[in-house]
Amino acid sequence: MRNTIFFISLLLLIGSCGNRKTTNQEDKSSIYNIVLSDALKSKQQFKLSDIAESFEYVELKTPPGMVIMAVHIAVSKEYIFVTCKGEVYQFSMSGDFIRPVGRIGRGPGEYLSAMDVVVDEKNRRVSIMSYPAIYHYSFDGSFLGSVEMSTYDDLLIVSDSLIYASSVPFGYQTYKLLSLDSNKDTLGGIPNHNLFNTNGYTVMLSQQFREPFYKHNNQVYFKGYQDNDTIWRMDGSDYATHAVIDMGRYKYPEPTDVGGMENWHRDFIAKTGDFYQVNKAQEDDDYIYLTCEPYYNPKMGSPRVMFDKATGVGFSAVTASGEAGIEDDMLRGPAFWPEIITEDRYISVVEAYKLLEATEDATDLAPEFKTFIDGINENTNTIVAIAKRGKINQ
Numbered sequence: 320m321r322n323t324i325f326f327i328s329l330l331l332l333i334g335s336c337g338n339r340k341t342t343n344q345e346d347k348s349s350i351y352n353i354v355l356s357d358a359l360k361s362k363q364q365f366k367l368s369d370i371a372e373s374f375e376y377v378e379l380k381t382p383p384g385m386v387i388m389a390v391h392i393a394v395s396k397e398y399i400f401v402t403c404k405g406e407v408y409q410f411s412m413s414g415d416f417i418r419p420v421g422r423i424g425r426g427p428g429e430y431l432s433a434m435d436v437v438v439d440e441k442n443r444r445v446s447i448m449s450y451p452a453i454y455h456y457s458f459d460g461s462f463l464g465s466v467e468m469s470t471y472d473d474l475l476i477v478s479d480s481l482i483y484a485s486s487v488p489f490g491y492q493t494y495k496l497l498s499l500d501s502n503k504d505t506l507g508g509i510p511n512h513n514l515f516n517t518n519g520y521t522v523m524l525s526q527q528f529r530e531p532f533y534k535h536n537n538q539v540y541f542k543g544y545q546d547n548d549t550i551w552r553m554d555g556s557d558y559a560t561h562a563v564i565d566m567g568r569y570k571y572p573e574p575t576d577v578g579g580m581e582n583w584h585r586d587f588i589a590k591t592g593d594f595y596q597v598n599k600a601q602e603d604d605d606y607i608y609l610t611c612e613p614y615y616n617p618k619m620g621s622p623r624v625m626f627d628k629a630t631g632v633g634f635s636a637v638t639a640s641g642e643a644g645i646e647d648d649m650l651r652g653p654a655f656w657p658e659i660i661t662e663d664r665y666i667s668v669v670e671a672y673k674l675l676e677a678t679e680d681a682t683d684l685a686p687e688f689k690t691f692i693d694g695i696n697e698n699t700n701t702i703v704a705i706a707k708r709g710k711i712n713q
């Protein structure tokens with residue numbers, strides 16, 4: 320996934336908006352209130368079999384001499400699309416190599432370097448973000464055309480007439496998300512309410528993998544970046560608050576909270592602080608899944624928070640051994656955490672060497688998983704973990 324490091328000229332931390340309430344029913348008037356401190360205090364063992372009916376690890380198999388370490392990944396019902404070293408490759412859901420999608424170059428149908436890849440299941444189209452354009456290809460690899468587009472960190476192509484464009488909003492940028500039509504004209508957007516003069520300060524921070532958009536029941540949601548503590552529900556060019564994450568003492572101070580950029584830089588950036596970023600959200604029918612990462616202090620760990628939409632209660636998911644994430648009681652491997660949720664799958668990505676490290680001392684792996692582990696090495700391509708949605712005992 321996005322294991323690559325982004326260096327950001329300036330990090331703006333966005334506050335929440337909207338009224339806070341919790342409801343036991345999921346409807347378009349509901350606003351979920353997730354209190355992060357309460358969720359982190361409540362550690363619960365949660366089993367994969369409670370949400371999945373099957374689980375497997377799939378190696379992305381490539382022709383001899385080709386090594387894949389995924390940077391970005393997108394999936395359709397049939398295919399896995401991966402970016403690696405600025406190129407995009409297509410695989411079957413069983414990991415078989417199908418083809419490169421387009422190629423690097425300056426000719427027709429060629430792109431300079433793939434920054435992201437987006438799947439349009441309805442139109443069976445995959446789109447590659449590469450400055451200065453978006454390049455469209457069919458699922459069979461045919462080039463369909465390109466559209467010039469300014470640089471954004473993330474794009475979600477909803478239809479031929481609607482594109483969501485998002486960037487890390489600096490102190491002087493008007494919007495944190497824009498809704499654009501096919502002519503790149505602005506239809507609307509989510510305003511950036513924290514405007515301030517950056518005064519030339521440059522702050523170098525690493526940003527872990529984040530994906531601001533996700534879909535649930537054909538509805539688009541936008542999480543935003545870093546300490547932005549609101550999940551918005553998108554409806555064309557309109558938006559509404561879907562969930563508010565109360566960061567409490569874990570909220571990274573904004574420049575406007577401490578008297579401006581000079582104080583912010585001196586008192587907070589230059590010192591270690593125990594702050595979390597919720598850099599990714601996903602959702603299924605029952606839970607909202609939050610990926611938490613520390614800004615500076617690795618001793619804080621990287622908790623994985625699940626919010627029960629029916630009860631309005633959040634908790635930190637851990638395994639029996641205390642590892643952050645969902646207990647794999649099916650293959651009895653390391654903790655699982657869904658980085659992508661589709662209509663029928665929970666998907667995560669891991670590099671082979673990390674999977675080998677995580678299972679090095681394991682003694683009770685399921686036989687089929689033990690066989691898989693024995694067949695890989697530290698140079699094996701990226702591995703995709705796929706859980707089929709649905710409880711075993713339903």
